Amino acid sequence: MLAVLEVLGVLAFAASGIIEAARKRLDVFGLVLIAIITAFGGGTVRDLMLGNKQFFWMTHQELVLAIIVIGVVTPFFFRARHIEITQRAIEWPDAIGLGLFAATGAQLALDNGQSPLIAAMMAVVTCVFGGIIRDVLVNEIPRAVNDHQPYALFAFGGSFLLWGLEVLNMDKSVAVIITTAVIIAARFLAITFKWRLPSWRL
Amino acid sequence: MLAVLEVLGVLAFAASGIIEAARKRLDVFGLVLIAIITAFGGGTVRDLMLGNKQFFWMTHQELVLAIIVIGVVTPFFFRARHIEITQRAIEWPDAIGLGLFAATGAQLALDNGQSPLIAAMMAVVTCVFGGIIRDVLVNEIPRAVNDHQPYALFAFGGSFLLWGLEVLNMDKSVAVIITTAVIIAARFLAITFKWRLPSWRL
Amino acid sequence: MLAVLEVLGVLAFAASGIIEAARKRLDVFGLVLIAIITAFGGGTVRDLMLGNKQFFWMTHQELVLAIIVIGVVTPFFFRARHIEITQRAIEWPDAIGLGLFAATGAQLALDNGQSPLIAAMMAVVTCVFGGIIRDVLVNEIPRAVNDHQPYALFAFGGSFLLWGLEVLNMDKSVAVIITTAVIIAARFLAITFKWRLPSWRL
Numbered sequence: 001m002l003a004v005l006e007v008l009g010v011l012a013f014a015a016s017g018i019i020e021a022a023r024k025r026l027d028v029f030g031l032v033l034i035a036i037i038t039a040f041g042g043g044t045v046r047d048l049m050l051g052n053k054q055f056f057w058m059t060h061q062e063l064v065l066a067i068i069v070i071g072v073v074t075p076f077f078f079r080a081r082h083i084e085i086t087q088r089a090i091e092w093p094d095a096i097g098l099g100l101f102a103a104t105g106a107q108l109a110l111d112n113g114q115s116p117l118i119a120a121m122m123a124v125v126t127c128v129f130g131g132i133i134r135d136v137l138v139n140e141i142p143r144a145v146n147d148h149q150p151y152a153l154f155a156f157g158g159s160f161l162l163w164g165l166e167v168l169n170m171d172k173s174v175a176v177i178i179t180t181a182v183i184i185a186a187r188f189l190a191i192t193f194k195w196r197l198p199s200w201r202l
Numbered sequence: 203m204l205a206v207l208e209v210l211g212v213l214a215f216a217a218s219g220i221i222e223a224a225r226k227r228l229d230v231f232g233l234v235l236i237a238i239i240t241a242f243g244g245g246t247v248r249d250l251m252l253g254n255k256q257f258f259w260m261t262h263q264e265l266v267l268a269i270i271v272i273g274v275v276t277p278f279f280f281r282a283r284h285i286e287i288t289q290r291a292i293e294w295p296d297a298i299g300l301g302l303f304a305a306t307g308a309q310l311a312l313d314n315g316q317s318p319l320i321a322a323m324m325a326v327v328t329c330v331f332g333g334i335i336r337d338v339l340v341n342e343i344p345r346a347v348n349d350h351q352p353y354a355l356f357a358f359g360g361s362f363l364l365w366g367l368e369v370l371n372m373d374k375s376v377a378v379i380i381t382t383a384v385i386i387a388a389r390f391l392a393i394t395f396k397w398r399l400p401s402w403r404l
Numbered sequence: 405m406l407a408v409l410e411v412l413g414v415l416a417f418a419a420s421g422i423i424e425a426a427r428k429r430l431d432v433f434g435l436v437l438i439a440i441i442t443a444f445g446g447g448t449v450r451d452l453m454l455g456n457k458q459f460f461w462m463t464h465q466e467l468v469l470a471i472i473v474i475g476v477v478t479p480f481f482f483r484a485r486h487i488e489i490t491q492r493a494i495e496w497p498d499a500i501g502l503g504l505f506a507a508t509g510a511q512l513a514l515d516n517g518q519s520p521l522i523a524a525m526m527a528v529v530t531c532v533f534g535g536i537i538r539d540v541l542v543n544e545i546p547r548a549v550n551d552h553q554p555y556a557l558f559a560f561g562g563s564f565l566l567w568g569l570e571v572l573n574m575d576k577s578v579a580v581i582i583t584t585a586v587i588i589a590a591r592f593l594a595i596t597f598k599w600r601l602p603s604w605r606l
Contacts, residue, residue, distance in 0.1 A: 021549070024545070024550075025603045026545075026549050026550050026603060027549070027550065027551065027552040027553075027601040027602070027603045028601050028602050028603065029549070029554070029555070029556060029557050029601055030548065030549025030550055030551075031549075031603075033528070033532075033548070033549055033556070034549060044453070048250060048452060048453075049246070049250075049257065051255055053455055055453065057522075057525075058518075058522055061519060061521050061522065064521060064525070065521070114260075115263060117263050117266060117267070118260060118263065121259075121266070124235070128235075132339070136338055136339070136540055137536070137540070137545065137546060137549060138545060139341065139543065139544065139545045140341065141226070141228075141339065141340060141341045142339060144232065144235070145223070145228050145229070145231070145232025145233075145235055145236060145339060146226075146228050146229065146232055147229065147232075148229045149229075150231070151231070152231060152235070153231045197229040197230050197231055198229070198230050199227045199228060199229045199230065199233075250452060251448070251452075251459065253457055316462075317465060319465050319468060319469070320462060320465065323461075323468070326437070330437075334541070338540055338541070341543065342543065343428070343430075343541065343542060343543045344541060346434065346437070347425070347430050347431070347433070347434025347435075347437055347438060347541060348428075348430050348431065348434055349431065349434075350431045351431075352433070353433070354433060354437070355433045399431040399432050399433055400431070400432050401429045401430060401431045401432065401435075
């Protein structure tokens with residue numbers, strides 16, 4: 001079950017990497033590389049920290065192949081149809097990936113015997129680090145730290161929701177799905193209503 | 203003893219992260235994230251390389267909470283008092299963190315059975331990588347490579363001082379404290395008297 | 405045999421790091437740091453992912469010392485002779501490092517029992533990540549994703565060549581040398597004849 005959700009999250013983040021790389025006119029190899037790093041980067045850093053030896057891209061190599069094919073083919077399709085992709089187009093797959101990766105990342109850490117706080121940090125790492133590396137590679141301040149909208153904050157808060165549901169003896173699969181849905185819904189609301197985080201000016 | 207010094211180093215680097223993030227007007231979540239990454243990043247990369255499974259932030263979760271609270275509250279305080287923070291304000295906590303992290307990082311590597319050279323490299327990793335990630339995230343060339351003042355060089359040199367003192371049978375705790383003090387003093391002198399490293403122009 | 409080739413690759417990448425850092429007028433410590441990170445970064449990330457505990461710079465500490473000495477001394481030499489180093493000068497050592505690291509990285513992964521696809525990804529990681537970190541540190545979009553010329557693509561393709569040769573029962577050492585030569589030759593051709601990869605514009 002976790003694996004199915006993580007596959008969806010991987011595809012959502014890969015899409016955001018492809019869009020960003022195409023907007024920056026990177027070459028096709030760079031586009032595929034950034035799609036793969038965006039999709040698997042956060043989970044890989046989390047697994048390195050938790051001491052997991054088998055990364056998701058090692059056990060799901062068909063996903064790597066799928067991203068390579070999608071990365072090479074999709075831009076052709078968009079060019080042929082003259083579909084314009086705005087900067088905001090990246091926000092929707094990103095929001096879906098956020099919810100999926102946060103819930104699965106937190107669950108993995110809890111299964112690993114970590115505390116709720118560490119699980120929340122791992123949720124943030126899983127859903128933020130891929131995007132951070134994506135933005136650093138195209139030489140921009142990462143959206144995750146400069147968005148001024150709540151983003152990874154939902155991943156952080158959602159992890160405690162997940163932990164709370166399981167403390168209340170809810171079935172794990174149900175708790176993960178509820179947490180995922182709540183995070184995605186919260187992010188959609190934040191985008192739609194332009195919720196803002198305060199920024200400090202010293 | 204190492205743990206107490208590392209706590210002080212963590213707080214010093216967290217302060218430098220908060221100052222940098224506030225100057226760049228990042229949102230409050232980005233500010234806390236950068237404070238945590240600056241504080242724990244160098245030690246985490248070192249521990250990954252040395253094969254240590256327990257990271258400092260896993261065994262000292264109260265520190266993570268403290269940084270979150272400090273990151274949310276401190277900027278309020280400064281804004282209320284109209285205290286202006288100049289770019290140079292970051293240099294003093296940074297110098298203290300430098301000495302603390304260099305000495306503890308080198309000691310950890312020596313305890314791990316590494317050579318003096320590897321210990322010196324681990325000292326540099328511990329005290330430089332957090333700051334490097336901080337500067338990369340706010341899209342600047344890291345101070346650590348572009349400062350034109352001796353900085354991590356003191357960490358590198360200080361590690362050999364630490365090793366030498368222990369070869370001479372000095373008590374480890376005393377050697378770590380002396381090394382920390384020497385590195386901080388050297389960095390303070392370098393800042394005060396504007397010591398310069400040569401830069402190459404090909 | 406793998407070790408000899410990896411030594412040559414390390415020196416080639418260190419040279420590219422020195423050239424880039426000198427062009428950006430970094431201070432001498434930053435120059436040495438970037439040379440070391442460029443030279444060992446890719447292999448270190450690969451070894452972290454494959455679970456190898458002994459990094460190349462731990463078992464070949466004399467190489468670290470050599471890079472420090474070269475980094476401090478070389479720029480003197482160039483300045484004394486008024487030799488101008490153009491941006492293109494970095495491309496030749498980079499191409500040699502590319503071939504050496506790709507073949508040794510892929511071989512290490514195959515020895516580790518990984519599939520050809522994972523071996524090809526490890527080849528790309530080995531030869532690309534050092535250069536990516538180098539470019540990120542000097543605040544540029546990494547050449548590896550933005551070069552518009554085939555670069556790591558040759559590492560990716562070359563890995564399958566290596567795997568194919570070994571499936572055909574060719575001696576491993578010979579297969580590694582052939583693969584290295586083919587990748588270097590392909591990159592030289594790509595530079596000379598300005599082969600271009602397509603870039604997508606959404």
